[in-house]
Amino acid sequence: GAVVxxxxxxxxxKSGTSVKIECRSLDFQATTMFWYRQFPxxxxxxxxxxxxxxxxxxxxxxEKDKFLINHASLTLSTLTVTSAHPEDSSFxxxxxxxxxxxxxxxxxxxxxxxxx
Amino acid sequence: xxxxxxxxxxxxxQEGDNSIINxxxxxxxxxxxxxxxxxxxxxPQFIIxxxxxxxKRQGQRVTVLLNKTVKHLSLQIAAxxxxxxxxxxxxxxxxxxxxxxxxxxxxxTQLKVEL
Numbered sequence: 652g653a654v655v656x657x658x659x660x661x662x663x664x665k666s667g668t669s670v671k672i673e674c675r676s677l678d679f680q681a682t683t684m685f686w687y688r689q690f691p692x693x694x695x696x697x698x699x700x701x702x703x704x705x706x707x708x709x710x711x712x713x714e715k716d717k718f719l720i721n722h723a724s725l726t727l728s729t730l731t732v733t734s735a736h737p738e739d740s741s742f743x744x745x746x747x748x749x750x751x752x753x754x755x756x757x758x759x760x761x762x763x764x765x766x767x
Numbered sequence: 768x769x770x771x772x773x774x775x776x777x778x779x780x781q782e783g784d785n786s787i788i789n790x791x792x793x794x795x796x797x798x799x800x801x802x803x804x805x806x807x808x809x810x811p812q813f814i815i816x817x818x819x820x821x822x823k824r825q826g827q828r829v830t831v832l833l834n835k836t837v838k839h840l841s842l843q844i845a846a847x848x849x850x851x852x853x854x855x856x857x858x859x860x861x862x863x864x865x866x867x868x869x870x871x872x873x874x875x876t877q878l879k880v881e882l
Contacts, residue, residue, distance in 0.1 A: 655810075683867050692775045694856060694872045695811065744810050748867055756870060758803075758810035 654678055655747045657759035664766055669733045672762045674745030680725035681747035685756065686718070689742040701728040735766045775854065777877040786844040790857035790873045793838065797859035801870070802831060802842045805854045814842070816860070844878075852880045 654677040664670045674684055682703045687695040699720055700708040707720035719731040728747075732739055742763055746756040780786045792800065799818055803811035817824045817831045817840075824831050830843040840857050857873040 657810075685870075694875050696872075697870070700869075742808075746810075746870075750866060754868070755813070756868065758812070760810045761808070763808070 653749060653753065653755075653757045655745065655757045655759040657743075657745055657762050659762060660760065661763040662765070664735055664764070666736055666766055667734055669731055670735055670764060671729055671731045672743055672745075672764070674728045674730070674747065674759055676726045676747040676749075676757070679747070679749050680751065681728075682725060682750055683748040684722060684728040685746045685748070686720065686728075686730050687744045687746070689744060689761075691742075695744060698730075703728075732764065735764070737766045740764055740766045775875055775877050777879060779879045779881055780847050782847060782849060782880055782882050784847055786842075786847045786851070786878060788842045788844075788855050788876045788878065790840040790842075790876075791838060792840060792857065792859055792873065794859055794861075794871070795835070795838065796861070798862045798868075799860040800831070800833060800840050801858045801860055802829075802840075803856045803858060803872075804851075805856060805875075807853075811856060814855075847878075847880050849880050849882065852878055854878070 656675045658673045684701040686698045689695045698713045701720045701722040703722045709715045722728040742761050744761040746758045748756050799816050801816040802814040805811045815826045815831050822833050828845045832841045854875045854877050856875045858870045861869045
């Protein structure tokens, strides 16, 4: 149980384009999901907290207009990187919070974004 | 031995030896501390956690020690196996007032198991 998926697992896009990453909780409902970014050989940094039916909460220094988050259902949150640039190339990881049974965050497998 | 890479400290151990991975934390208000294992190109995998009012917890082949006096956390892996090779992160968990929790991750340590 408590499986979280991400799609795509990797994506390459051209500079200036936008790319959408999906995060799904497969066997539980998640009112809250989290988006992290991880650069090579570095730790996970929380970007934003995604709340179903309301606006996301962004961490300090994260541009909300650049990283658009939509949490339209209890099992799906999306992160759209708008007008991507090479410095946005990173490993994006989501987690989903089980607020019904375990009260734990479960992590997805991550999405590797490369902007050329 | 232990060495510091460009960004990630590395711990190299022989197969069958015990591994000790250390973590220093900053916030005394954390409710839990968690160890995660991350293999290359994958998301973090939960290993074990410890509540802030405990000083030791054991799992299968793993033990976590918490020293609140010096704000230090360690993960001990017994009889280290090649499959243990990964990056290990400690994380502080805060339980939020309105429900939910927030995680803050530490730097991470690369564990390399030599045959």
